[in-house]
Amino acid sequence: MTSEPAITPLSDPGDVIDAWSDLVLFADASGTVLAVQGQPLAYLPDSGRAGQPFWSALGLEAGTLDEALERHPAMTIHDVASAGGRNFLLRVIPLAGEVARHGGFVIVATDNRPMKSLYETYEERLEDNITALSDSIALFNALFETAKDPTILTDTAGVVLSANVAAGARLGQPGRELSGRDVGSLLAGESRRMMRRAMGSLDQGGVWAGRVDGADGAGGAYPAEATLRRIRLTGYSLFQLILHDLSPQVELRADLRDQKAEVEKMNIALKRVIKTVEEDRREMRQSLTSQVRQQMLPALERIARAEAADVREGYRAVIEERLADLAGDGPAQAGSMAQDAALYRLSPREMEVCQLIQLGRTGAEIAGLLNLSFETVQTHRKNIRRKLGLRGSRTSLHAYLRQKPPLS
Secondary structure: OOOOOOOOOOOHHHHOOOOOOOEEEEOOOOOOOOEOOOOOOOOOOOOOOOEEEEHHHHOOOOHHHHHHHHHHHOOEEEEOOOOOHHHEEEEEEEEEEOOOOOOEEEEEEOHHHHHHHHHHHHHHHHHHHHHHHHHHHHHHHHHHHHHHHHHHHHHOOOOEEEEEEEHHHHHOOOOOOOOOOEEEHHHHOOHHHHHHHHHHHHHOOOEEEEEEEEEOOOOOEEEEEEEEEEEEEEEEEEEEEEEEEEEHHHHHHHHHHHHHHHHHHHHHHHHHHHEEEHHHHHHHHHHHHHHHHHHHHHHHHHHHHOHHHHHHHHHHHHHHHHHHHHHOOOHHHOOHHHHHHHHHHOOOOHHHHHHHHOOOOHHHHHHHHHHOOHHHHHHHHHHHHOOOOOOOOOOHHHHHHHHOOOOO
């Protein structure tokens, strides 16, 4: 027959919980407090006094031991509401006969305010973290989906995990998802090997950028600026690939080159026209000068020497006729002779400005063609209007010159 192990009763049950900082009440079998361990609860001033029932010391709603144990069963942790809105945790532990010969109880009261504050703090932090995480996910999705450039997320093996709307539109094929495809299928030619080398050389947080050829949904290639970034997450890594389409820029540069070449051709042609106009005007002036010297001046000299009035009148008629011939070829032009003659009072530069205005050129274009400032061109326009008698008139200089024969 085996003997049961001997149990040595403790002389002081408080030795078991010497290290506890809670309020511990030691009560006999009737529930009367015999000893107190720890600090009384501040909001229960009698909680540390011996000689009273433990339910009275702790302010429990009970009148007897049975009622106290019924409301607060032993070996169970209870959250007890106390005075002033304070709470404490209560645990009633019955003592076995081996510990206390006549039985008894150990009542542990723990002020749960620090624990509750800590719980509330962690709860607030958890809620803040959950909110921040939710906001971050929403922000990421918004940026990811609305990005204008195709953006792709891949794992370290180069398998596409996700692609935004722009990527599907530029790289996808009808009815086919980009997820699960190899990232190399989104590139063309040597760019595939280039991307593989870049993915293998990047450290965590590293960024690589370069010019690549993307493969569109129709099987063609297009120029793109690629930005590859390695992102480290908890427990794994992934790559973010952004493909900025350079096709519009390439086409724009080609269009600009064509336009520049066309403008250069037009400038050359216009310079030739201006040169021809200048030569024609020079010849016309030489012709007018020659006629004045050969016909007008001799007639004026004869008028000056003639004594008879009728002789002078005859010479005057001859001069008028010659002037009419110089101004126009027929009687229909005699009325506008004075205005046409005013054109010949213009300076060479003013005549050049008139020629270009007659051709429909703007002030900015005239300034560029004649290598003048815009303000200088405007000054020439004012002087021309004054010499032609158009000052104060609503007639535009362009409309006036359009009615004249080509000045070239």
